[in-house]
Structures are given as C-alpha cells and as structure tokens.
Amino acid sequence: MNEGQPETRDFIRQIIADDLAGGRHAVIITRFPPEPNGYLHVGHAKSICLNFGVAAETGGRCYLRLDDTNPLKEDQAFVDAIIDSVRWLGFDWGGGLTHASDYFPRIHECAGDLIRAGKAYVDSLSPEQMREFRGTLTAPGRESPHRSRSVAENLDLFARMRAGEFADGEHVLRAKIDMASPNINLRDPVLYRIRRATHQRTGDAWCIYPMYDFAHTISDAIEGITHSLCTLEFEDHRPLYEWFLDNLQLPARPRQIEFSRLNLAFTITSKRRLAELIDLGLVAGWDDPRMPTIAGMRRRGYPPEALRDFVSRTGVTKKEHLIQMSLLENCVREDLNVRGARAMAVINPLKVVLTNYPEGQVEMLPAANHPDRPELGERQLPFGRELWIEQDDFMEVAPNKFFRLKPGGEVRLRYGYIIRCVDLVKDEVGRVIEVHCTYDADTRSGLAGAERKVKGTIHWVSAAHAVRAEVRLYDRLFGVARPDGAEADFKTFLNPESLRVAPHAVLEPSLATAEPGTVLQFERLGYFVADRVDHRPTRPVFNRVVTLRDSWAKLEEAAR
RNA sequence: UGGGGCGUAGCCAAGUGGUAAGGCAGCGGGUUUUGAUCCCGCCAUCCGUAGGUUCGAAUCCUACCGCCCCAGCCA
Numbered sequence: 238m239n240e241g242q243p244e245t246r247d248f249i250r251q252i253i254a255d256d257l258a259g260g261r262h263a264v265i266i267t268r269f270p271p272e273p274n275g276y277l278h279v280g281h282a283k284s285i286c287l288n289f290g291v292a293a294e295t296g297g298r299c300y301l302r303l304d305d306t307n308p309l310k311e312d313q314a315f316v317d318a319i320i321d322s323v324r325w326l327g328f329d330w331g332g333g334l335t336h337a338s339d340y341f342p343r344i345h346e347c348a349g350d351l352i353r354a355g356k357a358y359v360d361s362l363s364p365e366q367m368r369e370f371r372g373t374l375t376a377p378g379r380e381s382p383h384r385s386r387s388v389a390e391n392l393d394l395f396a397r398m399r400a401g402e403f404a405d406g407e408h409v410l411r412a413k414i415d416m417a418s419p420n421i422n423l424r425d426p427v428l429y430r431i432r433r434a435t436h437q438r439t440g441d442a443w444c445i446y447p448m449y450d451f452a453h454t455i456s457d458a459i460e461g462i463t464h465s466l467c468t469l470e471f472e473d474h475r476p477l478y479e480w481f482l483d484n485l486q487l488p489a490r491p492r493q494i495e496f497s498r499l500n501l502a503f504t505i506t507s508k509r510r511l512a513e514l515i516d517l518g519l520v521a522g523w524d525d526p527r528m529p530t531i532a533g534m535r536r537r538g539y540p541p542e543a544l545r546d547f548v549s550r551t552g553v554t555k556k557e558h559l560i561q562m563s564l565l566e567n568c569v570r571e572d573l574n575v576r577g578a579r580a581m582a583v584i585n586p587l588k589v590v591l592t593n594y595p596e597g598q599v600e601m602l603p604a605a606n607h608p609d610r611p612e613l614g615e616r617q618l619p620f621g622r623e624l625w626i627e628q629d630d631f632m633e634v635a636p637n638k639f640f641r642l643k644p645g646g647e648v649r650l651r652y653g654y655i656i657r658c659v660d661l662v663k664d665e666v667g668r669v670i671e672v673h674c675t676y677d678a679d680t681r682s683g684l685a686g687a688e689r690k691v692k693g694t695i696h697w698v699s700a701a702h703a704v705r706a707e708v709r710l711y712d713r714l715f716g717v718a719r720p721d722g723a724e725a726d727f728k729t730f731l732n733p734e735s736l737r738v739a740p741h742a743v744l745e746p747s748l749a750t751a752e753p754g755t756v757l758q759f760e761r762l763g764y765f766v767a768d769r770v771d772h773r774p775t776r777p778v779f780n781r782v783v784t785l786r787d788s789w790a791k792l793e794e795a796a797r
Numbered sequence: 798u799g800g801g802g803c804g805u806a807g808c809c810a811a812g813u814g815g816u817a818a819g820g821c822a823g824c825g826g827g828u829u830u831u832g833a834u835c836c837c838g839c840c841a842u843c844c845g846u847a848g849g850u851u852c853g854a855a856u857c858c859u860a861c862c863g864c865c866c867c868a869g870c871c872a
Binding site: 245247270271272274304306307309310360363364367368371372373374375376377378405406408409411418419420421422424427429430431432446448449450453469470471472473474475476495497502508550551552554555556557558559560561563564565566567568570574575579608609638640641649650651652653655682687690691692693694695696758760761762763785786787788789790791792 | 798799800801802803804807808809810811812818819820821822829830831832833834835864865866867868869870871872
C-alpha cells in the first residue's frame, strides 16, 4: 500500500528512527485518540496517517482510542462514524480499539495515589472563583483556601464525590503543583469533575469524570505508547504530561511530540463550526460532499489513496501552514486519471440534428473505456440523427482560438464523425436552441477518412438513448482562503455556488447501471461519482468530484 | 508586560558549517480523436532583518522584527 521509504523523513520519523537505532525502544507504539463528539475531518486524516503510518513503517502498533471522558458531548453514533472513517482511509488497528473509559478504574486509582502522596486535593471553589484564583497570563495565581486540606479529608471528600454525595460543580479534584507557574497548565489543574451524565459506554457507573490531561497521560502509559503525537496547541501541556509521568507509578513513559495541524484553504476544520453548518441546515450533514470531513470527501468521490497521498505531500513539521486546495485536487486527479473509466455525459444539453443522417438509423460506435488502459475494454455507443452536445461547445460568434462548433465550422464528435454546422434554430428571444449539421460519412472513427485533422473534438450523447440524470456540481464551500479568520463570522463567507444541480443533464446509457460509489471520468468535464446514498438505476445521481484541468477556461479568464 | 512555539519561492517542503532537493501552482514548448493525460524546458545569487564567528553560514553566536498558541470543572 505504501511504496518505498521517502528520501527524507520528517522530524518525528527521524526521532523514532533514532530511538529504534539507539535501542530505546524495540517496538514503536502510537495511538490516534479522537474524541467521539463529531466526525473526523481532513485534519484528523493527517494524524491518522502519521500515527498508523509510523506504526506500520516500523512494524509497530497503533491503537484507535476513543477519548471519551466527557459524556455531555459524546455519542455512540460518532464512535461508529470514526471507526468507519479510519477503516475507509485504509488503516487497521488489529485488536487495538480502546476507550479512555476502559481505564476509568485505573485513572481513579491514580487520583487516589496522588491524594495519598499529598499531590492532589479536593477544591470547593466555584468555577468563577477558580478562574479568579488562577491569575492571568502575566500575573501569578493564588492558592485556594482548600489547598491545605489533609490527606484524610481529601480522601474522604473524593470518595464522597465518587459516591455521588455532591451536586455537579460542588467540588473538583486538583493536582497540587504551582499556582505561580508561568505555565498556566501547571497552576493546580483540575483532575476530576462531577458530572451526573450517562456515559455512552459506562452508563451511570460514574458520576465523576477525569479531565483530558490526566486521562490522556494515563491512557498512553497503560497502552505502552512510545511516542504520543499531538498537535501544537498541546505543547504547553507537555510539562503537565511529564508531571503525571513523574508522580505516578505507571507502566511506561511515553514521549509527547507535537506537530502542526493541517489547515486547508477555503475550508474550516473545527468540529464545532462544522456542526453549526449542519444544525443550521447550510449543508446536508456530516457527509455532505462539500464538507472537509472524511465521510464528506468519501461521498464526494475522493479515493482514500488520494487522501493519503495528499497528506504525505504536505509533510510533518511544526510550522503553521495553509495548504492550497490545488494540491488536494491534484492528488485526486492524479489518482482518478488512472482509476477512472471514461464515459460521456452532457451537463447543459444543446440539440444537434444531423440533417443528412438517415432518419431512424442507429449505429453502435465502439469507444475505449480508458485511453491508456486497453485492458479496461470498450463499450458500444448508440449514435443517431439527433444528439445532445454541451452548450459550451457551440458559439454563434466565436473567437479564433475557439476550436469547437461554430457556424460553418467543423468539429469531431468523439468516437464518431466529423460534422459541419450549417444552420441554427433560435427561439423568440434569439437564443440558439438547435444546431443543424451535416456529417461526413467517411470520417467515422476507424475509417480511413477519420485521419482528416480538425481542430476540436467534443463529447455528445444520442438523444434517442440519453438517460436523464441528476448531476450535482460541487465547488469550494467558502469563498475565501481563511473563512475562520477574525474579520467576520465564518458563515458570511459561504460560497453560494458550492452546490449547483444541473437540471437537464443526460448520460450515455451505460452510466445508469453504475454501482454507487463508482468514480468515472465524464470526458472533457471532470470526474464524477455515482452518489453512494442517492444513486439509483432508475434515477441516476452523480456528484462532480473535481473538474479536469482546463486550459481553455484559463485562456477565457485571461481574456476577460 | 508572563510562558511556549514558528519564520527557506505564490503554497507546501528538504537541508543538521562546504556554496539552496522535490511537489503543487505558474510560464513556454512538443505529442494527442478528452483544450485531459503524457513529455521537455523555465521558475530562490538566496534562506524574517541586522550584526558577528569562520577560508567558508540557511545551518554557529547576538540583537531585533513578525506570526501562532495558553487564563474550560472542553479535548
């Protein structure tokens, strides 16, 4: 699946290679620890590829760990979606599917150990008071009046917290570290809070839940994680991570290493904001093909291989960055160019009548399914007197560089004949609604006459055989590179044209039977996938994955 | 004004004291019954800035500048 070693390794892989070479570890163990409070997105894809990738490359192991320490926000449906996404992306955790909640008993014991060692205490400040006592970025905090409670009192209080004797928020367990630390994470961080909520896995077994830093460090150690890879915002938490490792009796000492998260231009990767789009009905759901979620990209038709390639091309560093969409699109096109069978479809049809073609006659024209892969075979395209062509492929008044159909001009119909435009039919307002052409019978593909050169070749569908379809044309979700900048609400930057449905699209007949999820190239238009949810043979639905590169469009743009 | 990070091309990114890889984008050309693909060529006298060390610096030192993160009983 992964071809050879990259020539240069990122800094994390260098550290790991050194640790292996230096004998510090015999086996590398990593983990991907998402919180099941939403769907995974392209940013997670990077972490997945890194963690599972490193494990696979070194013959190690990677756990898929659901970090379920906050029952208020989490849901089994998200757990299922996460599992589905990771598997679809192409990774396997063997038996290593775990949950932070698996370790609740052990984490609870660790809390007791800390209390007995005089390194944790039950605090009874209100949240507001606690914030006040914490100090600011520049001013040290103050110690809580409850900081000096005796071990016995702390043990008693903590036991009663666990027993459900107190209301939510009445007490918390805190580590006793340093209220004057310049690192705010070390100013007696909360370890446990009371939350009378039913947990999706442990039910009502607990009414106290551990906080992220505490649960995460212990979970890592229990699983024997050697390298705990996370994003930059946790850099400040590393001293706390190490404090837990120093002050608890744990079976392993993982090393936390931070890398910068993957930011993609023209989109957002904030679960909160993605959820907002869904709640407001601005997109159809977590798997809407415009969403940067793994599920959305899957439905959009991005192959997992392309996503993995994309992630690997963006690298792993500590630099903040904003990756251009063109890189992702390039990876998708590169993969689909090889994978996708070719077919013909017309999105905005314009009628062409071949005035010298026998009425009622139908020919079957052979067409290759892939220009570079003969093993994919060919199909027979029905051809007749009336055809649909793309509106964009005809211009009544055309510039010199326009190589398609124009009055008096010739063009080749792909896999068919050369035709010449001889007449136009217009409606009341002067729009061309029909183009009359003559065809040159000697120029059918395969015949000697087909050698004749014409400037352009266009795609078409036989009107008598056309299958009507819904074709969904997707574009970037946002109109600006950084929708989550501070200038305005991100929703004001939504691209109103992110989804356009072509009302009259027609397909060559073979397309109706495409399996949902199949990606094809509609020649000259782009790559399209049969929607994995809505596509039916009786009502085909295709999503545009990405357009083809279009140097004509570029010329047009430059002319404007 | 505290602490933690980061600055190599339009966007990513190698580089670890010996004279700036690669990819994407862009530009020019060739092939082509997809204006696609494919192929060829071009694209940093310079590494945030200014000094310094050195025969030699993107790599070492000093100062400065810029950007990001941290004050949830979220993760």
